[in-house]
Amino acid sequence: MKKLTIGDVTITSIIERDGPWRKPEDMFPAYDAEVGKRHLAALDKEVYDPVSGKMVITYQTYVVRTPKHTILVDTCTGEDKGYPAPMDFPKQPWLDGFHAEGLKFDDIDYVFCTHLHIDHTGWNTMLRNGKWVPTFPKAKYIFHKGEYAVWEAENAKGNDPPGTVFRDNCLPIVQAGQALLVDDDYALDDTITLTPTPGHSPCHCCVNIFSRGQRAVVTGDMMHHVIQCREPDWSAKPDWDAKQSAISRRKFLSSVAETDTLILPIHFPTPTAGFVTADADRFNYRFKRE
Numbered sequence: 187m188k189k190l191t192i193g194d195v196t197i198t199s200i201i202e203r204d205g206p207w208r209k210p211e212d213m214f215p216a217y218d219a220e221v222g223k224r225h226l227a228a229l230d231k232e233v234y235d236p237v238s239g240k241m242v243i244t245y246q247t248y249v250v251r252t253p254k255h256t257i258l259v260d261t262c263t264g265e266d267k268g269y270p271a272p273m274d275f276p277k278q279p280w281l282d283g284f285h286a287e288g289l290k291f292d293d294i295d296y297v298f299c300t301h302l303h304i305d306h307t308g309w310n311t312m313l314r315n316g317k318w319v320p321t322f323p324k325a326k327y328i329f330h331k332g333e334y335a336v337w338e339a340e341n342a343k344g345n346d347p348p349g350t351v352f353r354d355n356c357l358p359i360v361q362a363g364q365a366l367l368v369d370d371d372y373a374l375d376d377t378i379t380l381t382p383t384p385g386h387s388p389c390h391c392c393v394n395i396f397s398r399g400q401r402a403v404v405t406g407d408m409m410h411h412v413i414q415c416r417e418p419d420w421s422a423k424p425d426w427d428a429k430q431s432a433i434s435r436r437k438f439l440s441s442v443a444e445t446d447t448l449i450l451p452i453h454f455p456t457p458t459a460g461f462v463t464a465d466a467d468r469f470n471y472r473f474k475r476e
C-alpha cells in the first residue's frame with residue numbers, strides 16, 4: 187500500500203505475508219458457488235487467483251503517525267511463536283518492513299489490537315531469555331477489556347482458540363503494566379477512537395483516524411475479503427458469532443457507504459485501502475488507486 191495522508195496523519199503498512207490463501211468455499215460457510223463465481227468475475231483482479239481458486243489474502247500491520255504519536259494497529263503473527271503451518275510465516279519480511287519505515291522498537295507509542303487473534307497480536311511480544319516480553323518497550327497496548335476477559339477465560343479452560351495466543355501475546359503485556367484495557371467509547375485523543383464491530387471476535391473494534399475533517403478506519407477482521415461487501419451476510423468460518431458478525435458488517439458498511447471515509451482492511455491485498463459505495467442492499471469496494 188502506498189503512503190496515505192489523512193489531514194495531518196500519515197498511514198503506511200508493513201506486510202508480513204501475502205498471496206493466494208484460501209478458497210472462498212472453505213472460508214464462508216454460507217458460500218454459494220454460482221453467486222460467488224459471478225461476484226469473483228466482476229471483482230478487481232488483485233483479490234482472487236483463478237488458477238488456484240484461492241482468494242488473495244494479505245497479513246499486515248498499519249503504521250499511523252499522528253502529530254503526537256507513532257502507532258501500530260494490529261501486529262501480524264510475529265516471531266518464534268511456534269505456530270504450525272500454514273501460520274508459520276517467516277519473520278524477516280515484517281522486520282524488514284518495520285525497519286524500512288525508519289522505525290525502532292523504542293519509537294512506538296501505542297499498539298492497538300482490533301481483536302486478540304493469532305494474526306493481530308504476534309509482534310506484541312518477543313522471546314527474550316525464554317520469556318515473552320513486550321516488543322515495544324515504551325508503548326501502551328490498547329486491548330478491549332471485554333475481548334481480553336473472554337480470551338482470558340477461554341485460555342483458563344484450555345480452549346483453542348486462543349491456544350497459546352493469549353498466554354504468549356496478551357498476558358505478558360498486562361503483566362508488564364503496558365496494557366490499557368479499554369471500553370467501547372475509548373478515545374486516545376481527538377484523532378484516534380474506536381468503533382465497536384463485534385462478531386468476528388467477542389469485542390472486535392475498528393480503529394478510527396480523524397484529522398482535519400477527514401476519516402480513515404482500520405477495519406481489522408470486520409471483513410476478510412472484498413466479496414463480503416457484495417454479500418455482507420457471508421460471515422467467515424473463524425467468526426466467534428456469525429450472526430453478530432453479519433449484523434456488524436452491514437451496519438458498518440451502511441455507515442460509511444457513499445462517504446469519503448477511507449477503509450483500511452487488514453487482509454485486503456494491495457492496493458488495500460478503498461471506499462465503500464452502496465448498491466441496494468449490498469455494497470461495492472473501490473480501491474483507492476491514485
Ligand SMILES: [Zn+2]
Nearest residue numbers: 303305306407
Ligand atoms: Zn485476521
